Amino acid sequence: MKDQATLLHHMLRGDLDADALALAWNVPKERLYFYIEAVKGHIREAVEKNYDVSSVLFPSDTFTSLVNEFYRRYPAEHYELNRCASAYRAFIDAMYTQNRFGISNFICELTQLEWAEWEVYATREEIRQPKPDQGFVFNPTLQTLMFSYPVGTFVRAWRHNDGVNTLGEPQPSDETVFVFRHPISLHACTMVASPRMLFVLKMVHDVMTPGDAARCANISTKTVLDLLQEAVDDGWLLCSDTF
Amino acid sequence: METARYGLGLRRPHFDDYVPKLHDVDFLEIVPENFMEFGGKALHTLHALREYYPLVMHGVSLNLGGVDPLREDYLDSLSRLASIISPPWFSDHLSSSSAFGVEYHDLLPVPFTMEAVHHVVDRITYVQARMRTPFLLENPSYYIVLPGAEMTEAEFIGEVLSRADCGLLLDVNNVFVNSRNHGYAAKAFIDALPLQRVRQIHLAGHDDSGNFLIDTHGASTPSSVLDLYAYVIEKVGPTWTMIERDNQIPPLDELRNELHIVREIGDASLLSWRRAA
C-alpha cells in the first residue's frame, strides 16, 4: 500500500514518468495523466480565483509556466484549497527577485492586496458592536496596506471594467488601501484611502477627541463628526449604533 | 420508519437563497472544508441555516485511505464545526487525499487488499469514536485499479463497512461512472453491496472525456444515473438523497427543479419497495 502511494505521489509531483508507471501497473496512461492534471489544476484554479487580477496580467503561456513552477516549489500543505494559494505571494516575490517571468514590483504589491482580500473574507475575527463608552473603534478585520503603486485604484478600475484588462501597469505613486469585512453585509471591501479617511484613521489611532482633532486640523468639530460618520457608514470604523 | 428526504449541497453562490425555508428542500449537505476555518459570511450562513434545515457534513480531506497519520488539527476543526451544526452523521470517501504531507485536493484510489481494509477500518473506528457522531463511508469514483487487488471493489467496500460497522453513503453517479470505466455491470455491483447500511445517496452528473467518464459534478444528473437511482431505492427503501453540484453551478431554481424530478423518481420507487417489503 505504501509503495503504491509513494509511486503515485512521485508521479503527481512530477518526479516519476507516468508512461513508465502506466506500463508497470498495466493501467491506461491517459488516466494517470488525468490525475496529474486534476491535482495540478486545483492549484491553478486556487491561484486564478484568489489572484483574479494579477493572474490575467500574464500572457497565458507565461501564467501556465508560472503556476507549474509554483506547484513544483510549494507543495500544497493545507486541506483547504484556497489556503494553499497563500504561499503564492512569497513565490511571486521570489520570482521578482530572481528576475523571472517578467514579474514587476507592481505585480508583487498587487498579489499582496489580493491575498489580503481573501484573508479578510475568511478571517474568524468577530466584529462586535462597541459599547457606548468605547466611542469609535476600528473594525477588527481592517488591514491598512501601504503600496508604492496605485494598486487599489488599479484593482477598482479593473473590476469596474468587468475583468477586461485594458490598462497597462501604472506608474509608481504611493497609495494606502483599506481592506475590511463590512460589518453588515459581511463582504470583503477594498477602499483606496482618501486624505479624509487617513485623517480619521490617525485621529482614532491616537485616541483624539473630535474637538482636539478639529483644533489640530483647523476645521469645525461638526466636520470631524461627519468624517467619523462617513467611516462608520463605510464599515471600517465601528460605533455603538453600527448594527 | 425513516422517511425519505431530498436535499441539496450548500454552495457559496446560494448562501443567501435558503431562508426563508424552502418547502422542497428537506436537508442540506455541506463540505466541511469550505466552512471549518472560515468566519464571516460562511459561518454566519451556517448559524442561520441550522435553524431551518438538518445539515450533514460531507468531507473530502479525511484521507482514510492515505498513508500519512490522520491529521489531528483537521479532526479538531471538524469537531468544532460539528458542535455548531449537530449533524446526524458525517461522511468522507474510501480514498486517499494526501500523502507525505502534500494535499492533493482530489481523491486517489486505494488498493483492494486486506492490508488496505485493516488500515481504513482502524482509521474509521478512531474517527467515529473521536467525533462521537456516526460515520458514513462513500464509494468514490476512481480511474485506475491499483495492482495487487485481492478482491472486487464491492467486496472491498463490504469488508470495510462490516468491520468498521459504519454506514454507506452510496454515490450512484460514482457507481455508474466506475461501471463504465472499469467494465462491470452497475446493477450487479449494487446487488453485491451491503445495502442495509445505506444512509444517504449522492446523485450528480459526469462528463465524457472520449476515453472514459469523468466524475465532474458539473452537469445535471443524467437519466442513466436516475434509472440506477430508481433501482437502488427499490432495494434500499426510504433514505436521504441529495444532488452534488460543484461545478458550473446553476441558479438555485434549476437545482430545485432537478430535485423535484429526483423526488418523483424516489417516491415512485418507494412504492415498489413497499410492495416488495
Ligand SMILES: [Fe+2]
Ligand atoms: Fe459523492
